[in-house]
Amino acid sequence: MMPQFDVGNIGAYLYELIGWSLSLLGIQASMITFIQKLVGGLVLVNFVLLTPIFTIWLERKFLARFQDRLGPNRVGPYGLFQSFADVVKLITKEDITPAGADKVVYNIGPVLSVVSVIGIWTVIPFASTMVGANINVGILYSVAIGALGTLAIMMGGWSSNNKYALLGAFRTAAQLVSYEVPLIVALLVPTMLAGSMGMNDIVEAQSVWFIISAPIAALVFLVASIAEVGRTPFDLLEAESEIVAGFHIEYSGMKFGLWMLGEFAHAFTISALTAVLFLGGWRGPLVDQFPILGIFYFLAKTYFVYLFTLWIRVTLPRIRIDQMNDLNWKFLVPLSLAMLVMMSVVYKAVPSGVSEAIRSLVLFSANLALIVASLGLLARASRKLQVAEQVNIDMSRARAPANLSALQILLLALGAVAFLAIFVIATQLVLGLTT
Helix, strand or coil: CCCCCCHHHHHHHHHHHHHHHHHHCCCCHHHHHHHHHHHHHHHHHHHHHHHHHHHHHHHHHHHHHHCCCCCCCCCCHHHCCHHHHHHHHHHHCCCCCCCCCCHHHHHHHHHHHHHHHHHHHCCCCCECCECCCCCCCHHHHHHHHHHHHHHHHHHHHHHCCCHHHHHHHHHHHHHCCCCHHHHHHHHHHHHHHHCCCCHHHHHHCCCCCHHHHCHHHHHHHHHHHHHHHCCCCCCHHHCHHHHCCHHHCCCCHHHHHHHHHHHHHHHHHHHHHHHHHHCCCCCCCCCCCCCCHHHHHHHHHHHHHHHHHHHHHHHCCCCCHHHHHHHHHHHHHHHHHHHHHHHHHHHHHCCCCCCHHHHHHHHHHHHHHHHHHHHHHHHHHHHHHHHHHHHHHHHHHHHCCCCCCHHHHHHHHHHHHHHHHHHHHHHHHHHHHHC
């Protein structure tokens, strides 16, 4: 039977229409299901691969406005076709492989970085009826498949037979792996609040956005995710002033383009995950009657988070690697653990019959108290460091000779000249008397 057209749920309609059309050809039901999923997968893959073409232009224009520039404005209207020109340039450039490189691992690295990002999108719900795979361990799957990106960077740096690329790969282990700790702890909070690890279940549980109930978890997740991508201020994997270009220094042509595609797609992906886990995903007005609206709500929230990450990128400078490790192990990890314990205790302390609005308000108040306590501890630690630094300065001044003014130096010089003149005159007088 031909499916009934529903403009509010057009995605499900098209999916069923493909199955109905194939059934008319006498194709087996198992093959029809396979073809339906294949078509859906191709649409999803093309969305992930083509989105960076727009987001790169958006990022360049957005950063240009912050820096009082115009950005791309020559190729196409408002420079919209600049990214297409860049793609053509990368395709036509010569593909060079270093003589001493491990060619198999060297070629797999950039491909794996893109595949890891595409894999995450299979569990991200675009709408209530549009999700690639609605599995009940979506969060766990996204963390596991995202780790392939870390492995890809290490493969690319290790196999390039270049010391700078190898150093960039080593920094991967120090940065991307370490920031997984606060990221995973932050992910436990929406899992606890929703009572499920499924992405769609988490969205459905957000009658009140989780960013209100758990603002600390949202902040920790976003900061750790930016560090996972390796973007400013955490772009030490490819610090030009230190290691030329980092792990991808030996890549050229479209292989280099795949690294950039993976980075920009991953930056957009963390924005989508933040929108799903903390901003209600596809939820919005009239979404129950017209599920197609969920796509627009989801993309609007995703682009809002993406622009916020661009604001961070253009505002903050690159930090040192010791500062990066201190931020993670001395601040984010303790904060995330304290936040998890606090959220668990408060969540269980609130009676089950209380409305979601009251529960969210209580959790928000607990988060606010933890923020105030954290800022107080930071201020206290900062004062201790300032006192210790001042003590060191005072001790160094006590050991150093006193600084002399310009007048004092002039008087000392005149005194030395006068003493020398008197000495010369006295010596001549003594010599004259003896002769």
